[in-house]
Amino acid sequence: MQLQAEAKHVDHSEFVSFTVAGQAFCLKITQIREIRRWQPVTVLPHAPADVLGVMNLRGAVIPIYDLSARFGLEQTDASERNVVIVVSVHDKPVGLLAESVSEIISIDPDDIQETPQVDSRNTMDFIQGIISQNDEMVRIINLDAVISSPEQVAQ
């Protein structure tokens, strides 16, 4: 019940769906600043596996995360075909590496289902809910959980 109430908070119904390690994920369109083609980034020394490095976004230095590694899936072997989704977390731009962007989908908030209980704690935290789109499951990412604070990156 409580989760349903939470789902109501998702008031905008436009989502951008994309694939990460073969799975379909989506983010609210208002969370996304821009989508860029992957370019080699500058590696940060001593950074964990899910932090790819930093990128120059029109004069600003922004960190790039590998979403796949962050979700505990295999590391993405980044190439030209991949995309970086630039989102805004805590008012700071952050880049997320995804395999490819699929489409923009329109969702009625009532169609969002709560995440079924699974064993993986991480997954539960990172996924806000799921929706069914063309008989495929699309996971809604809880951005604040994925990138809780910019400080955590190098720790």
Added chain:
Amino acid sequence: MTGSIMDTFFEECEELLEAMDAGLAAIEEGDQDAETVNAVFRAVHSIKGGAGAFGLDELVAFAHNFETVFDDVRSNKLELDEKLIQLLFRASDHLSDLVTCARDGGQVDSAHHDVLIKALAEYIDEDEEELVFEPMGVGAAFEPAALPLLDAVEEEVTYDIRFHPLKEMYATGNEPYFLFQALSDLGELSVSLDENELPGFDAMEDGENYLSWELSLTTTKPRSSIEAVFEFVEGLCELSITTDGDAEAEVDALAALNAAFGVGSAEEENVVDVPLEQPAPEPVEAPALAEVETVEVPEVKSDPASENTPVAKKDAAKAKSAGPKPTLRVELDRVDKLINAVGELIINHSMLAQQIANLDASDTRDVETELEGFKTLARDIQEGVMAIRAQPVKPLFQRMARIVREASAATGKSAKLVTVGEATEVDKTVIERLADPLTHILRNAVDHGIETPEDRAATGKEKAGEIRLTAAHRSGSVCIEVKDDGAGLNRKKIRQIAIDKGLIPENAELNDNEIDNLLFLPGFSTASEISNLSGRGVGMDVVKNAVTKLGGRVNIASTPGRGSTFSIILPLTLAVMDGMVVSVAGHTMVVPITAIVETMRGNDDMINNLGADGTLLSIRGSFVPICDVASSLGLRRDTTNEPAGVYLLVETENGDRCALAVDDIHDQRQVVIKSLDGVCGNVPGVSAATILGDGKIAMILDPESIVTASSSAAVFDTDRRMSNAIAS
């Protein structure tokens, strides 16, 4: 609307509080002359005036009491003894608290408030007039409200006016007599004729005026009303208006008059210094009159000190040595935007340079010359913009005086703060962010450093401890030092605490320097019982973090029984630095030039193995440990003895030398510092990032932390010390 006027008021308050603190400090030093006392009085009075306009009753009431006491001091009814000075200090601290509360909301400690009011009241005569200060309504009709701040001062001031009409003035039908008459309406006027310039009869020219007047006007009217009298003859006469305080600055006026250009005092930068050819005649009691090119700045600081500011006239502006220069108040945002733009300009330059280098043209020499000019210009602009942000550390230091006062009061110790190098200019952000770490260090110095008066007496020291706060520029960086003459660090105790807290193993062998640096470990606090002063559960690691965030570092030096010195070394600017572009394991990185002593290409002969995996580089007979940057940053897994090729000899803050091994050196250039703060937290070995000409990001290395990391991890401690001994 009201909001912005209030903002102006609070901005002014800050300046006034600074002026007040400066004045009080001068008084404490023994400078009790009338002008100093007046300056403090004016500051308090202006705060009261402004506060009254905004209906800040509590502030007004307190300022009034404060001011009344000061008025008595001014009129010599009260003598400034040690006790009163201390009270005035506390009152000034409280006044500044009240201002802060009025601005940010919040409540002052009312008990403290009452105690101070009472203490001040003891000095005030019974028959003192009651406080009548009508708060004015603050509303839409209140736009010109900034005016009371300007005119709030109603005390009597004596102006010395020197007036020399040009012949054009007579030609336009003006008559000095009427001007003097108008002046005498303002207050008490005395007029004397100065005929010193009168030439011999045969040298006189028809129609020329050789006469000048010296007038002395005592009035309560502001300077502007005197200027108003001369409004119609502006440009037709040479005029100087000075107050009593200026008298000390008087230089030989006639000589100045005779010279084609005025000769001001050396401190006035915009004065052209022209040597005097004629021998100076008898000194005349008149203020300096110099023709100075002064730009009228529309938004001149409107503090009461502007009464003393030379009034800029088209033809004759007055030079005065001690007066503040005209300033322009600009929002910080605008400056920061400019700084960002300049940063982009510099990046843009290097992009252009790179493009041209890649160009397939046969002759790019002309373009390169122009590009070099572009670079110089960009650098000039950048330096100019940086200078705007640079501010003297004086206000910060003044605030620290208060910290020491409060800390000594709370601990029952006696300590006095001596500040040196207050005029040192540092980036505004640095100053702001230094306040917390400095506060912490100073509190520590009083709490842990300075001994109790009894202990001090027992060791033959003066009862009052001295804390010396110094700021100085040192080769591209700013050095701020806090030096106390207390007991020095108790190394045995520090070591024991570190062991107790599990910060170091029990059998750790540490040298003195390393023990001192234990203080900076997180979770270290020497106060056995938490005093409410410095031991708040946060230790010196907070200081270190704050300073590291600013791109600087902290050092401790201590001599038992003689005291400790904390030095904070900071970069001059936060935005741009000179760096050496190097490549490390295929990555392009930047090393700050300031850290590099020497660069050299190495060959196998120069490398000596020491122990299992220690290597030393021999440089002209001395041996320096080698630190491989790539492996230190975790970029190269195998540390096999592939000689890296190029060595950068760096020197750390505590004098250790180390050779950083990199693959190659490419270039030396100015880079724009992009903070990684908020991007990815603290990365060991890296201080910031920058954007290179190709648009890629490069890490700016922090040699200090690379050296520290590698020496603590790899090489035996003894080896290092030995090699240090050899190197130095």
